[in-house]
Amino acid sequence: MTEAKKHIYEESSQYRHWRFSPSELWELRQSCNSKTIQRVREYIMEEQDVQDIDFITADEQVKLCRYYEQQLQTICAYLKLPDVCMATAVIYTKRFFLRNSIMDYHPKDILLTCLFLSTKSEGERMSIDEFGKNLQIPNTEMILKLEFIVSQGLRFEYLIHHPYRAAYGHYLDIQRVFHKNGELDMSLLKDTYDRVKDVIGKILLTDLPLIYQPAQLAVAAFIIAGKNNGFDIKVKEYLVQRLDKDLVDTLYTMTILMDEVLEESQQVPLELAQGIDKRLQSCRNPLKNPESKL
C-alpha cells in the first residue's frame, strides 16, 4: 500500500493544535469566560462590597477583541509592515484569547505584545525601544512583561501559515495557464489579486482562520474576489484546469458558507467597543489590574 504523501502544512502545529469547529470555539470561549467569572467574582468581592457585578460575556469578548484586531490592522498599515506580519499578530491575539479572558488581560496590552512578537517571527525585527518609538508608547515595560504570558497562551508555537502565500501562487499560476492563449486581461487579474488580499484581510477578522486551512481560504478569496469584479469565469476556468473537478465543486460549496460568515461579521464600531470597554472596567480581575488596591 502506498503511503500517502504528507504536506508540510500537516506537520505544522497549526494543523495539529489550532483548527476548531465553530462549536468547539464556542465551548472553549464559553468555558474560559465562566471560569474567569467564578474566579474574578471572589477577588472583586474581597476588594469592594458589591454583589451585582456586570460581567463581560464570551460574545462581548469576541467583539471587543475584533475591534482591537481592526486597530492592529490600522497600526500595521501605518507602520508599513508587510501583510504577513499584521496577519500573524492578529492570529496571535485570536489564539491567546481562546483560553484567556479580557477580564484578566486587556486586549490593548495583549495586541502590542502580539505585534512585537510577530515582528520577530516574521523577520521584521526591531528593538523594543525602536518599537516603542515607532508606536509612540512611552512605557514599553508592559509589553516585555506580557511576552512570556502571551507565549504561554500561544503554547510557544510561533509559526503561522497564512493564505497569502497560496494566493500569490495562484496569482502567478493563472498567468502561466492563460499566457499562451493571450486570453488574459492582465489589469483585471491585478485588480482581482488586490481584492483577494482585501478579502483575506476581512477573513482575518473572523473565526474562519481557526476553522479552515490556508489553502482553502486562498481559493475562497479568489472565488469571492472574482465574483465582485467579473473575473469569476476565469477563476472557475483556472481552478477546473488546475484542480480535481470534485475539489473545485467542494471548494465552491465551502466558499458559499465562508462568504456568509464574512457578510454577517460587520466591523465593530467604536461606540460598541467603548461600551464594552467601559463595562470591562468594573469587572476586571483586581489581581491583574495595575490600578487596583489589591
Added chain:
Amino acid sequence: MTEAKKHIYEESSQYRHWRFSPSELWELRQSCNSKTIQRVREYIMEEQDVQDIDFITADEQVKLCRYYEQQLQTICAYLKLPDVCMATAVIYTKRFFLRNSIMDYHPKDILLTCLFLSTKSEGERMSIDEFGKNLQIPNTEMILKLEFIVSQGLRFEYLIHHPYRAAYGHYLDIQRVFHKNGELDMSLLKDTYDRVKDVIGKILLTDLPLIYQPAQLAVAAFIIAGKNNGFDIKVKEYLVQRLDKDLVDTLYTMTILMDEVLEESQQVPLELAQGIDKRLQSCRNPLKNPESKL
C-alpha cells in the same frame, strides 16, 4: 484550452436550481412566510371578525415540516419502500415548502402526494387505490387534487440525486482497495455502511441536502459513521488513496461543519408539532381550507 469534463450531476436540474446557501434558504422561507401572512390576513378578516391573528413563523414551518418528514420516514419503513423512494419523497416535501406555506397547504396532505409522486419516479409504481389501501387512507381524492400543485412547486423536476448511490460505490470500492492486503475487517465495514445509511437518513431531515452535493454528503456520512465505530482510520486511508489530497482535507473540514448541523438538529417531538399544528388551525388560508365557510 481543454474543455473541462462536465459530470452528469452538473447537467441536472438539482445542480442548477436546487442548491442554496443557508441564508438563501432563510430568505426564501422568510419572504414566502411574510407574503402568505399578508394575503391570509385579509381572507381571515373577511371571514371572521378577528384582529389578533397568531401566525405561524417561517421557523415554525420548518419544524412542523421536519416532524412530518420524520413521519414520512416511518411510513416508508412500514411499507418497506426502498431508501431512495423515501429520500425522494422527503426532498419533494422540502422543495415544495421552500416557496409554499403550510398556511396554504397542510404538510400532512402534501407529504402523501409527495410520496405518491415519489413511488412513480423511483419505479415503485402503484395505483392510487393500492396506495390508499396500503396507507389505509379512505379518501385519496386530495392526493390527486394536489398532484398538479406539488408538481408546480417542484417545477416539474422529478429526478433527485441522493447520496445513497455514491455511498454504495464507496462501500464496494473500499473492499477493492483493501482486498489484496487481506487487511479488511468485513464485519466492521458492513457495520460502517449500515451507519452510513443511518447518517444519510438523518441528513435528509436537515437542510444539508439543499446545500451540499450528493457526493459530498456520501463522503461526509462515511467520515461521521467511521468516527462512531472505530473505522475512521480505514476511511481516511481509503479517501487519501482514492482522492486528491487537498480534496480529502477539504471534505474533512466540510464534515466538521455538517456534523455540527446534525448534532444541533434534534428530532422534533410530538408535543412541539402538536402545539404548532394547533396554532396553524387558526391561521390557515380559509380559501384553501375545506372546513372554511368561504
